[in-house]
Amino acid sequence: MSESTAKQQEVVGVAERLFSERGYEATSVRDMAEALDIKPGSLYAHIETKENLLWEIVTNAADRFFAAVKPILDSDLVTIEKLRRVVAAHVTVITDSARSAAIYLTEWRHLSEPRLSRFRARRDDYEGLIRGLVHNGIQEGELADMDEKFATMLILSSMNWIHQWYRPDGPMTPQEIARKLTEMLLNGLRRATG
Amino acid sequence: MSESTAKQQEVVGVAERLFSERGYEATSVRDMAEALDIKPGSLYAHIETKENLLWEIVTNAADRFFAAVKPILDSDLVTIEKLRRVVAAHVTVITDSARSAAIYLTEWRHLSEPRLSRFRARRDDYEGLIRGLVHNGIQEGELADMDEKFATMLILSSMNWIHQWYRPDGPMTPQEIARKLTEMLLNGLRRATG
DNA sequence: CCTACCGATCGGTAGG
DNA sequence: CCTACCGATCGGTAGG
Numbered sequence: 001m002s003e004s005t006a007k008q009q010e011v012v013g014v015a016e017r018l019f020s021e022r023g024y025e026a027t028s029v030r031d032m033a034e035a036l037d038i039k040p041g042s043l044y045a046h047i048e049t050k051e052n053l054l055w056e057i058v059t060n061a062a063d064r065f066f067a068a069v070k071p072i073l074d075s076d077l078v079t080i081e082k083l084r085r086v087v088a089a090h091v092t093v094i095t096d097s098a099r100s101a102a103i104y105l106t107e108w109r110h111l112s113e114p115r116l117s118r119f120r121a122r123r124d125d126y127e128g129l130i131r132g133l134v135h136n137g138i139q140e141g142e143l144a145d146m147d148e149k150f151a152t153m154l155i156l157s158s159m160n161w162i163h164q165w166y167r168p169d170g171p172m173t174p175q176e177i178a179r180k181l182t183e184m185l186l187n188g189l190r191r192a193t194g
Numbered sequence: 195m196s197e198s199t200a201k202q203q204e205v206v207g208v209a210e211r212l213f214s215e216r217g218y219e220a221t222s223v224r225d226m227a228e229a230l231d232i233k234p235g236s237l238y239a240h241i242e243t244k245e246n247l248l249w250e251i252v253t254n255a256a257d258r259f260f261a262a263v264k265p266i267l268d269s270d271l272v273t274i275e276k277l278r279r280v281v282a283a284h285v286t287v288i289t290d291s292a293r294s295a296a297i298y299l300t301e302w303r304h305l306s307e308p309r310l311s312r313f314r315a316r317r318d319d320y321e322g323l324i325r326g327l328v329h330n331g332i333q334e335g336e337l338a339d340m341d342e343k344f345a346t347m348l349i350l351s352s353m354n355w356i357h358q359w360y361r362p363d364g365p366m367t368p369q370e371i372a373r374k375l376t377e378m379l380l381n382g383l384r385r386a387t388g
Numbered sequence: 389c390c391t392a393c394c395g396a397t398c399g400g401t402a403g404g
Numbered sequence: 405c406c407t408a409c410c411g412a413t414c415g416g417t418a419g420g
């Protein structure tokens with residue numbers, strides 16, 4: 001692990017913006033160089049390959065999701081409260097780093113092997129964490145007796161779609177988004193009878 | 195509207211496979227020609243441009259979603275029943291035409307203007323249909339008094355994520371997926387108390 | 389970080 | 405549907 005310079009961080013920032021706006025494949029090294037106001041060849045003083053940039057962005061994003069969620073799972077809160085906080089933490093990662101989260105969620109498939117497999121394994125680990133939470137919630141009777149895998153997918157999909165419509169200047173704060181989402185997921189859309 | 199030949203349908207089929215597997219930008223006309231066992235230049239006897247293929251795929255997919263959902267919305271069923279059937283219909287479109295649905299959901303951004311705007315408008319119309327349903331459900335007291343727009347997003351996001359994990363040879367039928375999804379969305383994940 | 393350049397590949401066309 | 409090709413652009417490198 002070599003330390004990364006300020007300029008390298010600037011390059012990553014430009015890559016995050018362009019990859020999230022146009023997609024990885026549709027972004028050329030010339031696009032990035034232009035945004036950085038340098039010549040295309042000069043970019044390679046700061047990066048090794050274009051794919052390395054993608055890899056750095058998605059692994060950093062994965063790190064953020066794990067770091068936000070792990071301490072909550074390791075705590076001794078009851079499952080429903082863990083779930084509330086995990087949703088809040090995950091949503092906050094998406095809203096705070098919207099660009100890299102979008103790349104993490106949509107551009108990973110352009111990684112080549114062996115990174116592609118490493119990525120998938122890590123993403124599956126994360127899914128496993130959420131699934132463990134759902135599993136416990138069902139065991140303990142806090143969550144309904146339902147298809148564990150399917151419920152996990154519902155939680156992840158509803159959280160991950162947020163990057164598609166979230167705008168920092170929109171009317172809702174990340175906290176509000178997390179609160180409404182947990183509320184709807186836990187209690188359902190149907191009007192409670194009685 | 196010129197009628198499309200069997201060969202043109204074959205070309206569209208190959209494009210659906212490659213665009214969904216690798217993405218639009220990462221698929222070259224040479225990739226498509228090779229899959230069709232013809233020379234790259236010969237492809238242009240059947241298509242005008244590569245983007246026309248993308249446009250045909252996403253508009254056909256949009257047509258399918260509207261056609262599946264419209265008659266249900268126009269019926270005189272109660273809102274909750276409409277919602278059940280709309281979810282089932284939408285999920286069935288995704289599972290029956292998984293490749294084109296995936297392209298519709300993820301590759302549309304590579305359209306150029308003015309098609310990009312036309313696409314967005316149509317997608318917003320569809321979202322409006324679902325939102326109208328949610329609106330009515332709240333008015334009539336069948337759905338909980340909640341953020342209408344947010345509930346619409348939750349419904350759409352949970353349905354649309356299915357293409358990410360659905361496999362035709364998996365254990366669940368489209369009907370089962372739709373049933374479980376509606377159940378969880380309407381009643382929530384929390385164990386009903388009392 | 390620049391100049392100058394590499395071979396490969398891109399979407400697409402002319403003429404048959 | 406093929407041969408033969410177009411100019412443009414791709415990711416990346418050598419040498420300074």
